[in-house]
Amino acid sequence: MRKRLLCLFLCLALSGCGISSRYNEPVIFYYLRETYQYSDSSGVISAEVREAVGHRDSLSYLLALYLMGPSEEDLRSPFPKDVRILSVEQGSTSIHLELNEASAHLSDAELSLACACLTLTCAGLTGAEVVTVTSGARSITMTPDSLTLYDDVTPATTEETQ
Secondary structure: OHHHHHHHHHHHHHOOOOHHHHOOOEEEEEEEEOOOOOOOOOOOEEEEEEEOOOOOOOHHHHHHHHHOOOOOOOEEOOOOOOOOEEEEEEOOOEEEEEEOHHHHHOOHHHHHHHHHHHHHHHHHHHOOOEEEEEEOOEEEEEOHHHOOOOOOOOOOOOOOOO
């Protein structure tokens, strides 16, 4: 996963977008696309670079900033506006986040997508290998490597016989 994040960062830096000159301490947050793009590796979840000057080592601060939502118009937060993180427990390779009950309004599929965004964000910020998100009675544990972000299966073609 770190290799993928490094590749993404390098692609942005080398593409002429001037990431190194625009940001003193860049961090990458992952959000949902407003409109899904099929056959694209960032079709559902996409990265947004944000500034973290003075707060790079404060996971609680960065996650609060994350929950404020994206600044790019083509992205949207996977969480309702009133979702808050009640606690953050960070181990050497794991992170456990407890969310308030506001996330109870999310379907299981919506919560899974939201947790995928949080997993990618937390892994990128801290190098965590495992992220567990608890919301009420629901708990989801993910690893960045367990997420399939791109379906490259080619649809089967139908041959007509005469």
